Amino acid sequence: MRYRLKNPESEKPEHPSPIQPKLCTCGCQTEFIPRRTNQLYLNAKHRDYHYNHGVRKEKSKSVIGTNKVLNKNLRLLSKHYESKANKNSIYLLKILINQGFNPSQFTGISLYEGEKISYCYNYAYQIILIKNQEHIKIYKYENS
Ligand SMILES: [Zn+2]
Numbered sequence: 001m002r003y004r005l006k007n008p009e010s011e012k013p014e015h016p017s018p019i020q021p022k023l024c025t026c027g028c029q030t031e032f033i034p035r036r037t038n039q040l041y042l043n044a045k046h047r048d049y050h051y052n053h054g055v056r057k058e059k060s061k062s063v064i065g066t067n068k069v070l071n072k073n074l075r076l077l078s079k080h081y082e083s084k085a086n087k088n089s090i091y092l093l094k095i096l097i098n099q100g101f102n103p104s105q106f107t108g109i110s111l112y113e114g115e116k117i118s119y120c121y122n123y124a125y126q127i128i129l130i131k132n133q134e135h136i137k138i139y140k141y142e143n144s
Pocket residue numbers: 024025026027028029030041042046
């Protein structure tokens with residue numbers, strides 16, 4: 001009788017896996033046994049899919065939203081600046097706000113002699129108080 005080495009694998013008692021299967025976070029409904037306790041996705045493909053269709057979509061949505069606001073601001077700044085009725089281009093801020101101007105969105109900002117100047121493309125504006133009312137003074141930069 002020859003002695004045969006038993007396959008050690010087959011002798012291993014079956015332990016239930018301490019890690020419970022979970023559902024892939026991407027929404028594909030695939031159940032998987034995580035290799036690490038903090039694994040959220042079946043694999044990198046599912047993670048990238050979720051990123052591209054979730055997070056990135058949200059990001060581009062907010063970029064589109066911001067561009068919309070900036071374009072609206074630009075149209076209003078241009079319209080009021082070009083209006084010949086007011087040579088100094090100073091308007092009550094609430095008039096522009098009522099027309100959809102959003103002073104919280106700008107393409108740049110700087111301080112000039114302690115005054116805050118906000119930029120919207122080739123326009124700039126300053127919020128100033130005249131008789132306790134907020135006014136907006138609009139400047140234009142000519143493209144050189
Ligand atoms: Zn998935």
